[in-house]
Amino acid sequence: MKxxxxxxxxxxxxxxxxxxxxxxxxxxxxxxxxxxxxxxxFSPGFDSDERxxxxxxxxxxxxxxxxxxxxxxxxxxxxxxxxxxxxxxEFGQSRSMNRPVRELLAERLPVTARLMAxxxxxxxxxxxxxxxxxxxxxxxxxxxxxxxxxxxxLSAPPAVTALLLLWLDYDPxxxxxxxxxxxxxxxxxxxxxxxxxxxxxxxxxxxxxxEVRLFFSHILLPVAPQLASVATISAAVAFxxxxxxxxxxxxxxxxxxxxxxxLGRDMPVLVAVTLLIxxxxxxxxxxxxxxLVMCSREPRT
Amino acid sequence: xxxWIRRTALVLLALLAIAAxxxxxxxxxxxxQYRDAIDAVPSARFPLGTDELGRDRLAQLLCGIRISFLxxxxxxxxxxxxxxxxxxxxxxxxxxxxxxFMVVADVFVSLPWLFLLITVRAILPLxxxxxxxxxVTFLLLGILGWAxxxxxxxxxxxxxxxxxxxxxxxACGAGxxxxxxxQLIPDLRSILAAQFWICLPVYVISEANLGLLGLxxxxxxxxxxxxxxxxxxxxxxxxxxxxxxxxxxxxxxxxCLHFARLGEDRAS
Numbered sequence: 001m002k003x004x005x006x007x008x009x010x011x012x013x014x015x016x017x018x019x020x021x022x023x024x025x026x027x028x029x030x031x032x033x034x035x036x037x038x039x040x041x042f043s044p045g046f047d048s049d050e051r052x053x054x055x056x057x058x059x060x061x062x063x064x065x066x067x068x069x070x071x072x073x074x075x076x077x078x079x080x081x082x083x084x085x086x087x088x089x090e091f092g093q094s095r096s097m098n099r100p101v102r103e104l105l106a107e108r109l110p111v112t113a114r115l116m117a118x119x120x121x122x123x124x125x126x127x128x129x130x131x132x133x134x135x136x137x138x139x140x141x142x143x144x145x146x147x148x149x150x151x152x153x154l155s156a157p158p159a160v161t162a163l164l165l166l167w168l169d170y171d172p173x174x175x176x177x178x179x180x181x182x183x184x185x186x187x188x189x190x191x192x193x194x195x196x197x198x199x200x201x202x203x204x205x206x207x208x209x210x211e212v213r214l215f216f217s218h219i220l221l222p223v224a225p226q227l228a229s230v231a232t233i234s235a236a237v238a239f240x241x242x243x244x245x246x247x248x249x250x251x252x253x254x255x256x257x258x259x260x261x262x263l264g265r266d267m268p269v270l271v272a273v274t275l276l277i278x279x280x281x282x283x284x285x286x287x288x289x290x291x292l293v294m295c296s297r298e299p300r301t
Numbered sequence: 302x303x304x305w306i307r308r309t310a311l312v313l314l315a316l317l318a319i320a321a322x323x324x325x326x327x328x329x330x331x332x333x334q335y336r337d338a339i340d341a342v343p344s345a346r347f348p349l350g351t352d353e354l355g356r357d358r359l360a361q362l363l364c365g366i367r368i369s370f371l372x373x374x375x376x377x378x379x380x381x382x383x384x385x386x387x388x389x390x391x392x393x394x395x396x397x398x399x400x401x402f403m404v405v406a407d408v409f410v411s412l413p414w415l416f417l418l419i420t421v422r423a424i425l426p427l428x429x430x431x432x433x434x435x436x437v438t439f440l441l442l443g444i445l446g447w448a449x450x451x452x453x454x455x456x457x458x459x460x461x462x463x464x465x466x467x468x469x470x471x472a473c474g475a476g477x478x479x480x481x482x483x484q485l486i487p488d489l490r491s492i493l494a495a496q497f498w499i500c501l502p503v504y505v506i507s508e509a510n511l512g513l514l515g516l517x518x519x520x521x522x523x524x525x526x527x528x529x530x531x532x533x534x535x536x537x538x539x540x541x542x543x544x545x546x547x548x549x550x551x552x553x554x555x556x557c558l559h560f561a562r563l564g565e566d567r568a569s
Contacts, residue, residue, distance in 0.1 A: 160513070
């Protein structure tokens with residue numbers, strides 16, 4: 001009877017934890033969307049539209065445009081109505097590109113996803129491998145080369161890397177990999193070094209346990225959940241790098257769309273992209289949090 | 302090895318800073334056009350040559366370094382102060398204030414930094430003067446960069462609030478305001494200094510990214526990002542490697558700022 005109650009309590013704690021994660025993700029996404037809408041609403045030039053100067057358009061069209069803009073004046077009302085439409089898959093019409101936002105996103109998402117997946121994965125693997133080598137080899141040389149090397153890569157702005165790769169005719173995904181790799185390396189290296197300095201690892205080594213077994217079973221395995229959460233860092237960094245990389249390498253992805261929307265003060269596109277990016281990063285954050293907690297088997301309440 | 306790298310980084314930083322300051326007293330300016338020397342190759346008169354408008358590349362580079370070295374620390378100081386104020390208050394007060402802070406900080410941290418920057422920078426007027434564009438760019442960096450340092454400060458402030466010595470001091474009758482001034486602020490000093498140094502290279506890189514996207518410092522003033530942007534139209538850089546000097550400085554300066562802190566983390 002007691003064990004049944006304990007299982008129910010545990011289930012309840014888990015449910016509360018998961019619902020808190022979802023609620024937090026939704027709240028952050030909504031606030032970020034509102035933040036984007038407020039910024040654009042109060043920007044100078046919000047009321048002006050180059051279509052007003054187009055003499056080919058009729059007076060009725062100009063009036064319709066003015067009505068559409070007037071509806072966006074109350075930022076909260078605009079945001080609420082936009083969210084209602086977004087729930088039905090309708091993200092509005094881009095003002096600067098004169099096309100439905102849904103179409104633009106559907107067109108550009110695969111480009112960014114491919115770029116981020118290729119670059120992010122490459123950076124992730126290189127970072128983890130570098131950290132593994134630096135800790136597993138227990139050699140100061142590896143640590144002294146990889147540590148400053150990652151610092152140097154960390155100091156290279158993604159835009160500069162993209163420009164150099166463009167000149168050298170390399171794939172732009174490499175620029176994203178170069179941006180992601182040092183972050184992953186530093187995080188993974190810190191975790192693995194701490195794990196390697198544990199007393200039981202020294203004890204195992206003293207008893208003659210092989211280095212490979214020691215590394216995989218006693219250094220890597222205990223920090224595997226934390227290393228899995230490194231995907232969170234990779235996703236955020238990869239998207240941050242995707243904006244300048246897509247702009248400089250002229251890739252028609254979401255990063256370039258965000259840049260064009262920001263320059264053209266295109267409110268519907270900007271709000272949609274803000275929500276999309278926030279949702280993606282918050283979802284990855286929540287996922288890694290759940291993975292960490294599942295591995296520790298104790299949800300934080 | 303780390304000590305050697307750190308010393309080299311400090312020497313290079315000092316050299317860059319001296320060059321940027323000394324250039325203030327040198328004749329010629331980044332905006333002056335030498336129409337008799339359009340797109341000139343390096344010479345004694347123009348050590349890095351001139352651009353397609355006849356402007357001295359070295360003078361431009363020094364101007365860019367000056368702007369970055371003057372304003373990135375100012376922006377880092379600004380965001381560290383905001384982080385100290387918000388993070389310190391949230392961690393010290395706890396409860397709903399802390400929860401509210403966490404939500405706002407999560408929003409800022411969840412959005413890619415560069416995306417936030419281009420959004421905020423792009424909604425500002427297009428016809429701002431060069432001086433205003435510099436101040437706005439770095440002010441934005443300072444305002445938008447508070448969230449990550451503030452989380453660190455909050456965690457430390459919270460630990461101090463829950464520490465036994467604070468509990469003991471409160472039991473002895475010390476007021477919250479007195480504890481804030483006498484215990485919290487001195488204890489946060491080392492964390493704030495570390496956050497300031499972490500922010501510095503990040504802001505130099507962010508300004509470069511903004512400049513490359515055409516949203517940074519405007520003409521006639523020059524920034525490192527703006528100079529690298531001009532390279533986008535260049536193709537024959539293998540034949541003219543000196544035009545890559547701004548890109549090299551742009552990687553070198555943040556790297557030196559980064560390496561100057563080597564070993565400090567472990568020491569603290």
